[in-house]
Structures are given as structure tokens and as C-alpha cells.
Amino acid sequence: MIPICLITGFLGTGKTTLLKRIVEQNRNRKWIYLVNEFSALDVDGAIVSEENPDVISIPGGSIFCKCLVTEFIGQMTKIHEQHPDAEGVVIEASGMADPRVIADMLKETGLGAHFELNNIVSIVEPRSFLRLIHTLPNIIHQVEAADLVLLNKSDLFSEDQLMETELAVRNIKAEAQLKRCVKGEAAFPIFGNSGSHDSLHGEYAKCRDPRYSAFALQLPAAVDPENFVSIIKADEDSVYRVKGYIQTKEGPAYFDYSAAGFTLTPCKARNHYGLAWICKGEDTGRIEQLVKQII
Numbered sequence: 603m604i605p606i607c608l609i610t611g612f613l614g615t616g617k618t619t620l621l622k623r624i625v626e627q628n629r630n631r632k633w634i635y636l637v638n639e640f641s642a643l644d645v646d647g648a649i650v651s652e653e654n655p656d657v658i659s660i661p662g663g664s665i666f667c668k669c670l671v672t673e674f675i676g677q678m679t680k681i682h683e684q685h686p687d688a689e690g691v692v693i694e695a696s697g698m699a700d701p702r703v704i705a706d707m708l709k710e711t712g713l714g715a716h717f718e719l720n721n722i723v724s725i726v727e728p729r730s731f732l733r734l735i736h737t738l739p740n741i742i743h744q745v746e747a748a749d750l751v752l753l754n755k756s757d758l759f760s761e762d763q764l765m766e767t768e769l770a771v772r773n774i775k776a777e778a779q780l781k782r783c784v785k786g787e788a789a790f791p792i793f794g795n796s797g798s799h800d801s802l803h804g805e806y807a808k809c810r811d812p813r814y815s816a817f818a819l820q821l822p823a824a825v826d827p828e829n830f831v832s833i834i835k836a837d838e839d840s841v842y843r844v845k846g847y848i849q850t851k852e853g854p855a856y857f858d859y860s861a862a863g864f865t866l867t868p869c870k871a872r873n874h875y876g877l878a879w880i881c882k883g884e885d886t887g888r889i890e891q892l893v894k895q896i897i
Contacts, residue, residue, distance in 0.1 A: 608695060612697045616786050678691075824850055
């Protein structure tokens with residue numbers, strides 16, 4: 603049986619940073635990495651593949667929605683058939699995923715004969731968690747399914763905010779292991795959970811959830827990142843996540859916005875530049891038009 607570690611967490615909580623750390627610290631392991639990107643623009647898969655070539659990307663929605671479940675099952679089947687010596691599979695689910703469905707999926711498809719769901723890790727950060735917990739049910743479901751909850755970016759928040767977040771997590775799942783961390787730096791066994799996940803049950807998500815939507819735009823020329831920041835700040839409650847590579851006057855950079863804040867990090871030159879935007883469903887079209895006007 604090939605063990606599975608599933609990493610979940612809302613947009614911008616630090617899933618990809620955690621996954622990069624796992625890859626860097628386990629280069630000698632025969633592990634396969636599967637990265638699911640909600641946007642059609644594969645940003646996270648490209649980041650992780652720089653660290654390890656054994657990365658499978660599934661962009662364009664959630665692997666636990668009806669649209670992508672067939673592709674997910676196909677990729678898992680290929681892993682079983684083409685990598686019989688694999689020692690484990692680490693899956694980064696999209697930020698919108700409801701992970702409760704995975705246990706039933708493995709049973710229903712027969713994949714459970716080859717894969718064992720060993721560990722579910724959920725990453726939270728105080729600002730998005732406390733702000734959206736009452737409006738986006740999947741944030742709650744991610745904690746409900748978790749064996750381990752990582753309270754990430756703990757250096758950016760006050761002790762009161764951290765304690766409030768921990769209390770909210772405990773109210774959802776009191777028995778989950780809970781660790782504070784910064785930039786995903788937390789010591790835990792990736793495939794070290796011995797508990798059962800048979801009690802997990804969920805429904806496949808619809809292909810189009812009216813609560814959120816995504817668009818991606820290629821950027822053919824240099825742009826001013828402050829223009830994007832201005833759009834985000836004017837509609838902060840409607841913009842959940844923006845990420846990707848842009849060309850600025852100073853050179854190429856990685857643009858990253860989430861509820862926890864904004865960063866612009868210089869990077870190596872890319873063949874293609876573009877940004878993925880994930881927004882509140884009813885506002886997505888309007889925001890997309892605003893972005894198109896400045897590029």
C-alpha cells in the first residue's frame with residue numbers, strides 16, 4: 603500500500619511553502635507530489651517542480667469536484683502503474699477543496715486497494731480563517747478532516763489573534779493535533795498517522811460554485827504591481843487570492859496576495875508571465891475587467 607499525505611488549507615495559508623519544504627527535506631525519498639491548482643494557470647505546480655521533477659499538476663478546479671475527479675483518479679492510477687516503487691504520495695489540494703470526500707473516493711474507485719490515506723494536514727492563518735469561517739464551509743471541512751492543523755504565519759499576528767484562532771479550531775475538532783509555525787516550519791511525520799479516516803464522508807463539489815471563481819491573464823509586457831495592489835485594496839472583501847510571475851521595471855518578480863498580506867519577491871526570468879486571480883463569484887467578472895484595463 604502506498605501512503606497518502608493530503609495537505610489542505612484555504613488560499614494563501616502557505617500550502618505550497620510547506621510542500622516545498624517537504625520536498626527539500628526529503629530529496630532521497632521516492633515520493634510523488636501531486637499539486638492541484640484552482641486556477642487554470644498552474645503557478646504552484648511550477649514552483650514545486652523546480653525542486654523535484656516528480657510533480658504532477660492538475661490545474662483548473664478542485665480534484666474533489668465533479669469536473670476534475672476523473673483526471674485525479676487517472677493520475678493516481680498512473681502513479682500506481684508507473685511508480686510501483688513509490689514510497690508515498692503527497693497531495694496539495696486546492697484552497698477551495700473539501701477533503702472529506704477522499705476516503706470514499708479511494709474506496710469507490712478501487713484505488714483503496716493500492717493507496718492508504720495516512721495523514722491529512724490542514725493549514726490555517728488567523729486573518730482568513732477568522733474572517734471567512736462563517737461564510738465558506740469548506741474552511742470548516744478542512745479542519746474537520748485534519749489529523750494535524752498547522753497555525754501558520756504565527757509571527758504576523760498578536761497572541762490574542764492566535765489564541766482566538768486556536769479556540770476556533772478546537773471548537774471544530776478538539777482532538778486534532780495543533781502546532782504553530784512560521785513559513786510552514788513544523789516538525790511532524792509526513793506519513794506518521796496511524797488513525798482511521800473511515801468516518802470521513804463528503805460530497806463531490808459542483809463544477810461551478812457561485813461563492814468563488816477564478817480567472818488568469820497572461821502578461822506580455824512589464825507592469826506596475828502597484829496597479830494590481832490598488833485594485834485589490836479597493837475590493838479586498840472580494841479578492842481572495844492573486845499570485846503569479848510578473849515582469850516589472852526592476853526585473854521579474856513573484857507577486858503574491860492573500861488575506862495575510864502582499865509580497866513581491868524578485869525571481870529568475872520566466873518564459874511566460876501571468877497572474878491567477880480567485881475572487882468572490884459575483885464580483886469576478888467586474889474585477890477581471892478592471893485588471894484588463896491596466897495591462
